[in-house]
Amino acid sequence: MNESLVSMVSENIILWSLVKGIIIVVVTMIVLSSGQMMINRYFDMMSKHKKNMNKIITIKKVSNNIFKVIIIFVAVTMFLNSVLGIDTTSIITVAGVSGIAVGFASQNIVKDLIMGMMLLMEDHITIGDVIKVNAYKGVVEDLNLRSITLRDEEDVLHIIPNNIIKDFSNYSKPKENKEEVIHE
Secondary structure, X not given: OHHHHHHHHHHHHHHHHHHHHXXXXXXXXXXXXXXXXXXXXXXXXXXXXXXXXXXXXXXHHHHHHHHHHHHHHHHHHHHHHHOOOOOOHHHHHHHHHHHHHHHHHOHHHHHHHXXXXXXXXXXXXXXXOEEEXXXXXXXXXXXXXXXXXXXXXXXXXXXXXXXXXXXXXXXXXXXXXXXEXXXX
16 A cells, blocks of 8 residues: 555656646747747837848847847756756856856957947948958948958958957948047
């Protein structure tokens, strides 16, 4: 009698853990798809009012990726804690410390990304503009989160990491808006 009770309780615990795991996976998939749909709708509405589609597409991709990483991290943490019974406090601590270590190790990349986001959001530079960045002057062929690509008058391609941009001048803005923008 005792053994059958223990067996029945064990089966119920395993079944309940399986149900919790399925619920976590289903809710995660729903949150991911609805969240990404909302992000896409927002940026699609923005694209109707903005002229620079490349900027909006880049920001939309970055937003979707950040959202996806956060939701998956939360789901994995919940799964480990709820289904497998693993204490996730140490995992979260290790993830935080690892994030800080990776941040210090990749400072230039992080600076590139932050400056790239600022350049994309502020709309001071767009593809096709003639700009001067540090010692380079040319036409902007590409502008992304990591770098600006310029082609100068001698047809030389310059790829300038965003983290080394000290100042830039945009020669393509209309006269009333023509300004030198300095970022430090």
